[in-house]
Amino acid sequence: MSDQTEPTSQILLCSNCFTDEGLRIDAAKHGLEQQSDCPNCQSPDGQKLTLDHIKSLAWRFFVSGTTIRCEYGAAPVIQFNEHRYGQSDIAPSAWLENDIRLIEEAAKIGFFHYGPRLWMxxxxxxxxxxxxxxxxxxxxxxxxxxxxxxxxxxxxxxxxxxxxxxxxxxxxxxxxxxxxxxxxxxxxxxxxxxxxxxxxxxxxxxxxxxxxxxxxxxxxxxxxxxxxxxxxxxxxxxxxxxxxxxxxxxxxxxxxxxxxxxxxxxxxxxxxxxxxxxxxxxxxxxxxxxxxxxxxxxxxxxxxxxxxxxxxxxxxxxxxxxxxxxxxxxxxxxxxxxxxxxxxxxxxxxxxxxxxxx
Ligand SMILES: [Zn+2]
Known part of the structure; x- marks a missing residue:
């Protein structure tokens, strides 16, 4: 099933852009069915991603996907925001390196190791x-x-x-x-x-x-x-x-x-x-x-x-x-x-x- 979105939303990436299998499956699940070539990888049949899709994908995979439960509370190891654009400091697996660059460039964000606020x-x-x-x-x-x-x-x-x-x-x-x-x-x-x-x-x-x-x-x-x-x-x-x-x-x-x-x-x-x-x-x-x-x-x-x-x-x-x-x-x-x-x-x-x- 594809998510609804504004018809004017610009397509930036598609599910076929990614090497990491988890990112690719998640992007395919949440992206748009649209008959057009991806502006990045030119694939006609990947599910298309707007800025909103990319940010949600990044949140699920990198923030929720690195969250660790403690005795009380829980906190993610990685966060991202616009201020860190161009200053990422995470060291992912080799197959994720290019995927991360694509996401950072498309959404103008940077990923970083998050020191959680201690209440979390x-x-x-x-x-x-x-x-x-x-x-x-x-x-x-x-x-x-x-x-x-x-x-x-x-x-x-x-x-x-x-x-x-x-x-x-x-x-x-x-x-x-x-x-x-x-x-x-x-x-x-x-x-x-x-x-x-x-x-x-x-x-x-x-x-x-x-x-x-x-x-x-x-x-x-x-x-x-x-x-x-x-x-x-x-x-x-x-x-x-x-x-x-x-x-x-x-x-x-x-x-x-x-x-x-x-x-x-x-x-x-x-x-x-x-x-x-x-x-x-x-x-x-x-x-x-x-x-x-x-x-x-x-x-x-x-x-x-x-x-x-x-x-x-x-x-x-x-x-x-x-x-x-x-x-x-x-x-x-x-x-x-x-x-x-x-x-x-x-x-x-x-x-x-x-x-x-x-
Ligand atoms: Zn693509």
């Missing part, structure tokens, strides 16, 4: 304070104070998936595991069972790490009354920099792997203590599901915080998960509406390319 790799004060058990409680107090209460209204549907339940037709199979088994997930801990669910069925599948081999069942559940939830997906209005941002701390916390679970569990325990029925939290798979790039920036500023249409930007990148405390079916907070067997016929992967050395 987790140097965020409230996040550091959360990692230290001594200072954690005072940040959790702030979280309870600053994040709003969300509601799952009575009658609202959500889904809960089980992999190979013993008795698939038995409703109690879909309640939280008994407390003796609690303490393995992101928010449950010894003594606190948690029911995980989502209003997005695809997220349930991702969160279960389900594969086509698995025997899967999905329960459709409904709230029996309005449920009070601490909404950790809400973008906080803040005046502080990224380095002091509680919003960024929470965003990074839920995109981190299992080393972060201790912190999330303490937040859940405090929310329960404060009388909430559960929390709404951003899915670890938000980025995969929405195709978003983690911690995207423009000139070192977080787009999550400074995007001109911030709420829409955050909304588009966030998948909400539900975690309800205790055993909500047993306690009558939620009831089962329906159980289905779920057959996965396809597990999708989509991706793009990046360089192997730089």
């Amino acid at each position: 790799v987790g140097e965020v004060e409230p996040l550091k304070a959360l990692q230290d058990p001594k200072t954690r409680p005072q940040i959790i107090e702030r979280i309870l104070r600053e994040y709003p209460e969300g509601t799952l209204s009575e009658g609202s549907k959500f889904y809960r998936l089980r992999v190979s339940p013993e008795r698939p037709a038995e409703p109690s199979e879909y309640d939280s595991p008994p407390v003796a088994f609690a303490g393995r997930g992101r928010l449950d801990s010894p003594g606190l069972s948690v029911m995980y669910g989502s209003q997005d069925l695809d997220v349930c599948i991702h969160e279960c790490r389900a594969s086509t081999e698995d025997e899967l069942y999905v329960a459709t559940l409904k709230g029996q009354r309005d449920l009070r939830l601490l909404d950790l997906t809400h973008p906080l209005e803040e005046t502080e920099t990224e380095f002091e941002s509680l919003d960024m701390a929470i965003h990074m916390l839920f995109l981190a792997r299992s080393h972060s679970y201790d912190i999330a569990r303490d937040i859940a325990l405090a929310a329960k203590e404060a009388g909430f029925d559960g929390v709404i939290y951003p899915s670890f798979f938000s980025l995969i599901r929405t195709g978003a790039h983690p911690f995207e920036t423009a000139y070192g500023l977080s787009l999550r915080r400074f995007h001109p249409e911030r709420n829409q930007y955050v909304e588009a990148d966030t998948i909400r998960n539900l975690a309800l405390f205790g055993r909500p079916m047993e306690s009558g907070l939620v009831s089962i509406e329906c159980i289905n067997r779920l057959i996965l016929t396809q597990v999708g992967y989509r991706g793009h390319f990046g360089p192997v050395e730089y």
Whole structure:
């Protein structure tokens, strides 16, 4: 499929201009079908690229394609901009050298090794304070104070998936595991069972790490009354920099792997203590599901915080998960509406390319 573009946009390159197979495939996927010879390589049948196409291609391949995840946060190794035109300092594989020159000349940009601003790799004060058990409680107090209460209204549907339940037709199979088994997930801990669910069925599948081999069942559940939830997906209005941002701390916390679970569990325990029925939290798979790039920036500023249409930007990148405390079916907070067997016929992967050395 080709992208739409202005008919007047000037064609600068085409997919056949490139030697690197990854760049060539990406350019062919996003470029325009157009019957004309490429002004660079004269090929009639490559997909044609305008300036916008070339910049997007450069961003996917060199910025997103060199992004490295850290314990908290993530940052690209390479960036580019107009100011560095003619001053590139990257050392790519031999087969990429000419491709890079073509891109730089066509878009008048230069590639350079990016020293990330340190907040991007987790140097965020409230996040550091959360990692230290001594200072954690005072940040959790702030979280309870600053994040709003969300509601799952009575009658609202959500889904809960089980992999190979013993008795698939038995409703109690879909309640939280008994407390003796609690303490393995992101928010449950010894003594606190948690029911995980989502209003997005695809997220349930991702969160279960389900594969086509698995025997899967999905329960459709409904709230029996309005449920009070601490909404950790809400973008906080803040005046502080990224380095002091509680919003960024929470965003990074839920995109981190299992080393972060201790912190999330303490937040859940405090929310329960404060009388909430559960929390709404951003899915670890938000980025995969929405195709978003983690911690995207423009000139070192977080787009999550400074995007001109911030709420829409955050909304588009966030998948909400539900975690309800205790055993909500047993306690009558939620009831089962329906159980289905779920057959996965396809597990999708989509991706793009990046360089192997730089
Ligand atoms: Zn060409």
